[in-house]
Amino acid sequence: MAQPSTEHAPIVWANALMFALTLAAAVILVPWYGLTHGFSSADWAVFAVFLIANGMAITAGYHRLWAHRTYEAHWILRLVYLVFGTMALQNSVFAWCSGHRTHHLHVDDEDRDPYSARRGFWFSHIGWMLREYPSGREDFSNIPDLKKDPLLRFQHRYYVPLALAANFGLPLAAGVLFHDVWGMLILAGVLRLVWSHHVTFFINSLAHMWGTRPYTDDNSARDNPVLAVVTYGEGYHNFHHIFAHDYRNGVRWWQWDPTKWLIASLQLLGLTRRLKRTPVFQIQRALLAMQFKRAQARLARLPAAGAAAHIESLRARIAHEYESFLAALAEWARVKEQWLGDKKRAVREQWDQVHLQRCLREIETRLSRQLRRMRLLQAQLA
Ligand SMILES: [Zn+2]
Numbered sequence: 001m002a003q004p005s006t007e008h009a010p011i012v013w014a015n016a017l018m019f020a021l022t023l024a025a026a027v028i029l030v031p032w033y034g035l036t037h038g039f040s041s042a043d044w045a046v047f048a049v050f051l052i053a054n055g056m057a058i059t060a061g062y063h064r065l066w067a068h069r070t071y072e073a074h075w076i077l078r079l080v081y082l083v084f085g086t087m088a089l090q091n092s093v094f095a096w097c098s099g100h101r102t103h104h105l106h107v108d109d110e111d112r113d114p115y116s117a118r119r120g121f122w123f124s125h126i127g128w129m130l131r132e133y134p135s136g137r138e139d140f141s142n143i144p145d146l147k148k149d150p151l152l153r154f155q156h157r158y159y160v161p162l163a164l165a166a167n168f169g170l171p172l173a174a175g176v177l178f179h180d181v182w183g184m185l186i187l188a189g190v191l192r193l194v195w196s197h198h199v200t201f202f203i204n205s206l207a208h209m210w211g212t213r214p215y216t217d218d219n220s221a222r223d224n225p226v227l228a229v230v231t232y233g234e235g236y237h238n239f240h241h242i243f244a245h246d247y248r249n250g251v252r253w254w255q256w257d258p259t260k261w262l263i264a265s266l267q268l269l270g271l272t273r274r275l276k277r278t279p280v281f282q283i284q285r286a287l288l289a290m291q292f293k294r295a296q297a298r299l300a301r302l303p304a305a306g307a308a309a310h311i312e313s314l315r316a317r318i319a320h321e322y323e324s325f326l327a328a329l330a331e332w333a334r335v336k337e338q339w340l341g342d343k344k345r346a347v348r349e350q351w352d353q354v355h356l357q358r359c360l361r362e363i364e365t366r367l368s369r370q371l372r373r374m375r376l377l378q379a380q381l382a
């Protein structure tokens with residue numbers, strides 16, 4: 001692959017100054033004001049509210065609603081996402097989502113992924129925004145759906161004044177309300193912005209470097225529960241890259257993903273609808289395929305001749321598990337085809353459908369048992 005020409009790309013001064021000055025202001029002003037004047041509990045409370053509102057507007061709004069269309073949202077909710085997403089200062093929805101869709105399409109490609117983790121931590125975290133790299137060239141041809149939304153067109157057109165108004169106006173209003181304008185500007189203004197920026201940027205950098213790959217190793221995206229805590233659930237990035245149309249990133253019920261809980265709760269109020277979920281079977285198939293891939297790689301590293309008896313027995317058990325995995329896949333395809341055929345002819349009886357659904361559930365149960373067995377075998381191989 002040709003090396004991208006990066007050294008001579010012109011610097012984007014507006015971004016470079018914004019990131020540098022806000023970081024410097026946070027590092028200097030927060031301890032100085034804290035020591036000389038002290039922050040009130042209202043300063044900290046508003047800081048937390050704005051921080052979470054900015055974070056969730058990016059994860060639930062920019063990312064899962066607009067970039068991936070994993071659900072539909074009422075216009076009131078979209079407006080709230082827009083206000084706090086604009087405040088997060090991560091560019092317009094058009095620019096953010098267009099770049100993000102390109103990231104998914106060309107993930108890890110050094111020439112086409114705008115924040116390819118292959119180009120290192122610095123580049124994928126923030127460097128990609130500091131220069132006009134060819135990989136980051138704006139091209140809105142991949143967001144025809146978003147361009148139809150008048151709210152988004154308005155935000156894109158007036159992005160700079162709107163972003164300035166949100167970043168100064170909201171902390172200022174809170175400062176006037178709680179009688180501490182400077183404390184609020186420093187905490188709910190500057191520190192909130194810097195914190196919010198870097199935790200989001202971790203998804204492009206750390207979440208492509210640190211963690212596990214249970215669903216696919218075709219790309220560098222990782223699942224990382226620690227990152228999930230600071231990023232409102234976006235740390236389950238390996239799952240996200242393979243099933244990007246799912247409104248959940250942490251797919252298991254116990255995985256820390258406040259964004260999925262928010263989207264699901266708002267459905268009860270009628271503010272979200274048509275939440276997309278990946279079928280259980282597809283998730284299990286991906287998990288098992290990875291288990292077999294890993295087991296094969298480990299077996300290949302073991303000596304072929306004169307292997308101990310227990311290794312031979314493990315080899316045989318894994319081969320047997322693989323056969324039954326392939327049989328389950330074939331069975332699933334057969335049942336699904338039958339179900340779709342019936343649906344097409346529109347002649348199926350209710351009990352037929354119930355019967356077929358039961359068959360599919362049984363295959364899922366078989367696969368989840370097999371997954372447990374494979375994990376045990378994997379532990380013996382390690
Ligand atoms: Zn990614």
Ligand SMILES: [Zn+2]
Pocket residue numbers: 063067068100104240244
């Ligand atoms: Zn994404």
